[in-house]
Amino acid sequence: QVHLVESGGGVVQPGRSLRLSCTASGFTVSNDAMHWVRQAPGKGLEWVAVISYDGSQDYYAESMKGRFTISRDTSKNTIFLQVNSLRVDDTAVFYCAKQTVVRGLAYFDSWGQGTLVTVSS
Amino acid sequence: DIYMTQFPSSLSASVGDRVTITCRASQSINKFLNWYQQKPGKAPKVLIYAASTLKSGVPSRFSGSGSGTDFTLTISSLQVEDFATYYCQQSSNLITFGQGTRLE
Secondary structure, three states: OOEEEEEOOEEEOOOOOEEEEEEEEOOOOOOOOEEEEEEOOOOOEEEEEEEOOOOOOEEEOHHHOOOEEEEEEOOOOEEEEEEOOOOHHHOEEEEEEEEEEEOOEEEEEEEOOOEEEEEOO | OOOEEEEOOEEOOOOOOOEEEEEEEOOOOOOOEEEEEEOOOOOOEEEEEOOOEEOOOOOOOEEEEEEOOEEEEEEOOOOHHHOOEEEEEEOOOOOEEOOOEEEO
């Protein structure tokens, strides 16, 4: 059974950095592309980044380029999101999600429970 | 970038109603369109993928249609457990979500 568990969230001061983790079980992260999605309080879903199944490529939402870095450790079956220079408007629940592809069409078939990042002085 | 416009942003309905939510892409995305349901405090879950394919285990009262730029999610007879927020998502070029439709 596929299971995703995010961790690493918390309260952090503006300008600091944070690394979020998403540990997978029931499948191998080297088999599927993995994504991060965030959701500010009371707001909609915002896609953040993706890392390809083989780890060779990563892509970011335009507004996330430069401060966000997605990576993975296949030995731990875990993906990461490094966020630098945190801003108050980065306050959000961060979800990791597993991509699946059917007939060439991709969707997210599993999500973690999310980890809350609160940026506040 | 591909932008997704979803409407209405909120919808008041009653049990038994037929409900339709619309999603429009800023350019053609063929059938690279998925629909998710999110309940408060929970992660989203997929309902429909590839515009019209019902995810296994999702009730048949949910259906999706469309291709190109215009898509709809229909709930044929609203049930109590369907009151939630719905998002469309394009996966043609990276990922973009619609703004969401809150069903209340």
